[in-house]
Amino acid sequence: MSSTELALARAAHQGRRYRLGVMGGTFDPIHHGHLVAASEVASKFGLDEVVFVPTGQPWQKRDRVVSLAEDRYLMTVIATASNPRFSVSRVDIDREGDTYTVDTLTDLRRERGDDTDLFFITGADALRQILTWRGAERLFELAHFVGVTRPGVPLTSKDLSHLPSDAVTLLEVPALAISSTDCRDRVRAQQPIWYLVPDGIVQYIAKRGLYPVPGVGVPDDRS
Numbered sequence: 001m002s003s004t005e006l007a008l009a010r011a012a013h014q015g016r017r018y019r020l021g022v023m024g025g026t027f028d029p030i031h032h033g034h035l036v037a038a039s040e041v042a043s044k045f046g047l048d049e050v051v052f053v054p055t056g057q058p059w060q061k062r063d064r065v066v067s068l069a070e071d072r073y074l075m076t077v078i079a080t081a082s083n084p085r086f087s088v089s090r091v092d093i094d095r096e097g098d099t100y101t102v103d104t105l106t107d108l109r110r111e112r113g114d115d116t117d118l119f120f121i122t123g124a125d126a127l128r129q130i131l132t133w134r135g136a137e138r139l140f141e142l143a144h145f146v147g148v149t150r151p152g153v154p155l156t157s158k159d160l161s162h163l164p165s166d167a168v169t170l171l172e173v174p175a176l177a178i179s180s181t182d183c184r185d186r187v188r189a190q191q192p193i194w195y196l197v198p199d200g201i202v203q204y205i206a207k208r209g210l211y212p213v214p215g216v217g218v219p220d221d222r223s
């Protein structure tokens, strides 16, 4: 029996619904800001599991080059492997075309069944944009949304007044001023990313030669 099946069985035994957190992201690369956000929401909302879902094709990031889905998927697996409550789903990278959260949540609902409540975890920056997402009006029927604070992105409950109040919660989490953009820029500038991302991610980036210096290629020493 997998740990997910075990937790499902335990929740059923206790006569309560399974609580599944869904942390969607491009994860190019995954960093400690993502992991702390997921861990905090899991603790505050009593989640049984958080499933990380790397995007297939992030349509709102068409203006930039995004690493191969398999690299982003493997980095997500490496970063979450040590936490028994964390798992990774391929639903978005295995679906063709642009990635929409309405599809992510529909697929997970189908996969996990009706006894599961979904909590979609999102940073303040993404939450601000949520009404631009495809099928936005259906999103709040599929999951409860938890918006976590993010340094540099001011967000108060007033900013959420246009969203259904019973479907969105704002949660303050320890502030980590880390972004994937900054991690990529640091790798290109041969600056360290140790402690911004899990150790295995530093090593995976070096091994795969991700984020090469434009026109130069992969630096010799990425430590």
Ligand SMILES: Nc1ncnc2c1ncn2[C@@H]1O[C@H](COP(=O)(O)OP(=O)(O)OP(=O)(O)O)[C@@H](O)[C@H]1O
Residues within 6 Å of the ligand: 024, 025, 026, 027, 028, 033, 034, 037, 121, 122, 123, 124, 125, 126, 127, 148, 149, 150, 151, 176, 177, 178, 179, 180, 181, 182
């Ligand atoms: N440091 C952080 N604190 C809180 N939430 C975060 C943080 N970094 C990312 N998130 C949230 O995690 C989700 C996935 O983020 P994503 O993979 O796009 O990372 P990112 O650091 O924002 O990437 P990029 O810099 O490439 O745009 C989004 O909802 C985002 O708001």
Ligand SMILES: O=C(O)c1ccc[n+]([C@@H]2O[C@H](COP(=O)([O-])O)[C@@H](O)[C@H]2O)c1
Residues within 6 Å of the ligand: 023, 024, 025, 026, 027, 053, 055, 058, 060, 061, 099, 100, 101, 102, 126, 132, 133, 134
């Ligand atoms: O559904 C949409 O239209 C949509 C538009 C932009 C972002 N999202 C989702 O929001 C999550 C964070 O996205 P990103 O681009 O900030 O990594 C991820 O799960 C995306 O699939 C979803």
